[in-house]
Amino acid sequence: MPKQLRGFNSNLVHAGEHPDPTTGSVIPPIYQTTTFAFPTNESMLDLMEGRSSGYIYTRYGNPGYSTAEAKIALMEGAASALVLSSGMAAISTAIMTLANAGDHIITHADIYGGSFGLFHDLLPRFGIETSFIDVTDLGKTESAIRSNTKILFLETPSNPSLRVCDIESLAQLAHAHDIKVVVDNTFATPYNQKPLEFGADVVIHSCTKYLNGHSDVMSGVIVGSEDYISECTNVFRKLGANLNGFDVWLLIRGLKTFGLRMERHNENGLALAKYLSTHPKIAEVHYPGLPEHPHHELAKRQMKGFGGVLGVEIKGDQEAVNNFLNRAQLFTRAVSLGSVESLITQPVAAVHYSVPEKYRELGGITTQLVRISVGIEDPEDLIDDLEQALA
Ligand SMILES: *Cc1c(COP(=O)(O)O)cnc(C)c1O
Numbered sequence: 001m002p003k004q005l006r007g008f009n010s011n012l013v014h015a016g017e018h019p020d021p022t023t024g025s026v027i028p029p030i031y032q033t034t035t036f037a038f039p040t041n042e043s044m045l046d047l048m049e050g051r052s053s054g055y056i057y058t059r060y061g062n063p064g065y066s067t068a069e070a071k072i073a074l075m076e077g078a079a080s081a082l083v084l085s086s087g088m089a090a091i092s093t094a095i096m097t098l099a100n101a102g103d104h105i106i107t108h109a110d111i112y113g114g115s116f117g118l119f120h121d122l123l124p125r126f127g128i129e130t131s132f133i134d135v136t137d138l139g140k141t142e143s144a145i146r147s148n149t150k151i152l153f154l155e156t157p158s159n160p161s162l163r164v165c166d167i168e169s170l171a172q173l174a175h176a177h178d179i180k181v182v183v184d185n186t187f188a189t190p191y192n193q194k195p196l197e198f199g200a201d202v203v204i205h206s207c208t209k210y211l212n213g214h215s216d217v218m219s220g221v222i223v224g225s226e227d228y229i230s231e232c233t234n235v236f237r238k239l240g241a242n243l244n245g246f247d248v249w250l251l252i253r254g255l256k257t258f259g260l261r262m263e264r265h266n267e268n269g270l271a272l273a274k275y276l277s278t279h280p281k282i283a284e285v286h287y288p289g290l291p292e293h294p295h296h297e298l299a300k301r302q303m304k305g306f307g308g309v310l311g312v313e314i315k316g317d318q319e320a321v322n323n324f325l326n327r328a329q330l331f332t333r334a335v336s337l338g339s340v341e342s343l344i345t346q347p348v349a350a351v352h353y354s355v356p357e358k359y360r361e362l363g364g365i366t367t368q369l370v371r372i373s374v375g376i377e378d379p380e381d382l383i384d385d386l387e388q389a390l391a
Helices: 008-014 041-048 062-076 087-098 115-125 138-144 168-175 226-237 245-253 257-276 296-302 320-325 359-364 379-390
Strands: 081-083 104-106 127-131 149-155 179-185 202-206 220-224 280-286 309-314 343-345 369-373
Touching: 008 062, 008 257, 041 343, 062 081, 081 226, 087 149, 087 220, 087 226, 087 359, 104 115, 115 127, 115 149, 138 168, 149 168, 149 343, 168 179, 168 280, 202 320, 220 226, 257 280, 257 309, 257 379, 296 320, 309 320, 320 369, 320 379
Parallel strands: 104 127, 104 149, 149 179, 179 202
Antiparallel strands: 081 220, 202 220, 280 309, 309 369, 343 369
8 A cells, every 4th residue: 555644635635646757847747658668678678577667558557557546545445556548447357357257246237337238238248147136135145146156246326326235244245155346436436435444355436437526537447455456457458448648647636636526525415415305396316315315324334425426306207307407507418427517317318228127127227317416516506506497
């Protein structure tokens, strides 16, 4: 684990940072290069054979990586981290490092639509089968375990239903059967939840969301033990899932204000959840920070705050959803989440469009469900906009 300061924000600003050794530039340059020069042919062989460290080709790594990785590993309390070109690159690399043909995975239906597609459509072609079950039920999870189960893949709070599962109990169950626990911590973020402290083996993020936070970079990260991350590094180089020099530079810039942004996302998320939960046009608000959320007590034990994503069930049909979304002015109609600006979307219209009906039902992904990602604007403006959109 990199050297640690006492405060969360201090680490975000300082971990992995050093002035550029050649120019003294306080902010490191963007290493916008594909390839790196070697003084001699022998020095290239030294690097290949592990006698020296450095860079050779950007698909293998770029100098910005270690700065971003140091910050994220510290936040998650992990030994090591690997940044990649997207959240999906992180998930596919993390899974392909752990699973082989003939293996079995357990997960739930209310996960990110892209992750669902990976497990449901792509992995079966490589002989890896997945069961989609209700992981909020420990008994059902235990019954789903087979002799070839290798991975329990969790997303908590889940996308888009905002259900919360018990990482600690599930990790105990999984480890008793020699199963690795991988947690997609994108929604919660390490500001609010640290899955490794509850026994998870691996954490992944779409850094496209809160960690970068400005809707301008695709990126992902895997965190875990040093040995596991080194295995992931070998896999990701073969898959070509590298992050480029400019994007990692933007990610580093975004990470420095991550803690401050999360404070505001948490406040705004709770304020909007409270406001919407009493609105006559709203049937239900799914937000783990509300006392009436079925997993509120668990969420309080597992999370420090509850983030900026809300699932909101509108009263009425598709037309009522269209009207609400079309009238929104400050909330932008767009997929994605975790950025400084507020976004609104109907999951079945895009992110979960390809999830088959039976899995939508299992995951609570209804037509009436609208996903709101609350930004860092002032809550009074956000509430004004929701008020007029619902009027
Ligand atoms: C967006 C997202 C992903 C995928 O990340 P990309 O950066 O879009 O590849 C995975 N999991 C969750 C929870 C997400 O929100």
